[in-house]
Amino acid sequence: MAFQILLNFFIAVVWMFMTSSLTPSTFIIGYIIGLLMIIMTRRYFRGRLYVWRIWSAIKLTLIFLKELIMSNISVLLLVIKPNLSTIQPMIFALPTELERDWEITLLSSLITLTPGTIVIHVSDDQRTLYVHAIDVDDVDEAIESIKNTFEKAIMEVSRG
Amino acid sequence: MKTNDVILQTTAKVVFFIIFLFSIHIFFTGHYAPGGGFVGGLLTTGAIVLLLLAFDLRTIQQILPFNFTIVTAIGLLLALGTAAGSIAFNVPFFTHAFDDFTLPLFGTTSLHTAMLFDSGVYLVVVGSAITIIQSIGGDD
Numbered sequence: 001m002a003f004q005i006l007l008n009f010f011i012a013v014v015w016m017f018m019t020s021s022l023t024p025s026t027f028i029i030g031y032i033i034g035l036l037m038i039i040m041t042r043r044y045f046r047g048r049l050y051v052w053r054i055w056s057a058i059k060l061t062l063i064f065l066k067e068l069i070m071s072n073i074s075v076l077l078l079v080i081k082p083n084l085s086t087i088q089p090m091i092f093a094l095p096t097e098l099e100r101d102w103e104i105t106l107l108s109s110l111i112t113l114t115p116g117t118i119v120i121h122v123s124d125d126q127r128t129l130y131v132h133a134i135d136v137d138d139v140d141e142a143i144e145s146i147k148n149t150f151e152k153a154i155m156e157v158s159r160g
Numbered sequence: 161m162k163t164n165d166v167i168l169q170t171t172a173k174v175v176f177f178i179i180f181l182f183s184i185h186i187f188f189t190g191h192y193a194p195g196g197g198f199v200g201g202l203l204t205t206g207a208i209v210l211l212l213l214a215f216d217l218r219t220i221q222q223i224l225p226f227n228f229t230i231v232t233a234i235g236l237l238l239a240l241g242t243a244a245g246s247i248a249f250n251v252p253f254f255t256h257a258f259d260d261f262t263l264p265l266f267g268t269t270s271l272h273t274a275m276l277f278d279s280g281v282y283l284v285v286v287g288s289a290i291t292i293i294q295s296i297g298g299d300d
Contacts, residue, residue: 105170122164 004050060153075115172214179207197278201285235283242276
C-alpha cells in the first residue's frame with residue numbers, strides 16, 4: 001500500500017518536471033494521471049489497490065460517527081431517566097483477532113470514545129480486551145455488536 | 161507487576177511527534193508571538209518525559225544517546241558566545257545584530273542573533289530538565 005502511494009507521488013513529481021511547472025495544480029493533475037496508470041497496471045501489485053483501503057478508512061470513520069451519536073443518545077436517555085432496578089453494569093472479556101499494536105489501540109480508543117463502554121485492560125497476550133459497560137442486557141450480544149462494527153471495519157482497513 | 165501498556169505505548173509514539181513539532185514551532189515563533197527558547201525547551205522535555213512514562217529509562221537512553229550534562233554545557237557556551245561575539249565588532253557586550261536575507265524556501269526572512277541566544281536557552285532547558293528527571297528516575 002505504501003509502495004503504491006509512493007509510486008503515485010513519484011509519477012506526479014515526474015509529471016511536474018516534464019511540464020516544467022512546479023505548482024500544486026500540476027501536481028494534482030499528475031497525481032490523477034498516476035492513479036489512472038496504477039489502476040491500469042493493478043495486476044502487477046501484490047496488495048490491493050490502495051484506493052480501497054482509503055475508502056474503508058472513510059467507512060470506519062463514518063461507522064464511528066454513527067455509533068458515537070447513537071450511544072450518546074442512549075446514555076443521555078439513561079441519565080435523564082435512570083432506571084436503577086434494571087440497569088446492569090458489567091465488565092466483560094472481549095476476545096479480539098486483531099494482532100498489531102496500532103489495531104488494538106485503535107479498537108480500544110473507539111470502544112472508549114463511544115459512551116457507555118470503556119476499555120479498562122488489555123491482556124498480556126493481547127488477545128482479550130476487558131471492557132466495562134454501563135448497561136448490558138446480554139453479554140454475547142454486546143460482544144457481537146462491537147466485533148461486527150469496529151473490529152470488522154478495522155480489519156478491512158488493515159488487511160482487506 | 162508488569163501490565164500490558166500497549167495502548168499507552170502506541171499512543172505515546174504518535175503523540176511524541178506532535179508535541180515535538182509544536183515545540184519547534186513555539187521555538188521559532190518566539191520573536192513575534194508568545195513562545196521562545198524556554199517554553200520550546202520545556203515542551204521538548206515534555207515530549208521526552210512522555211516517552212519516559214511509556215517506556216523505561218534504558219530504552220530512552222538508547223534512542224537518545226546524548227549526555228544531557230554536555231547538552232547543557234553546549235547551550236551555555238552558545239549563549240555566552242553569542243553575547244561575547246559583539247565585543248569583536250567593537251560594540252557593547254550583548255548587542256545583537258540582525259538583517260533581512262532572502263532564503264530559497266522561506267522567502268525574505270529576518271535573521272537575528274537573538275535566535276542563537278535562544279537556541280542556547282533551549283539546549284540548557286532541555287539538558288538540565290532531562291538531567292534532573294534521569295537522575296531522580298534512575299536509581300539503579
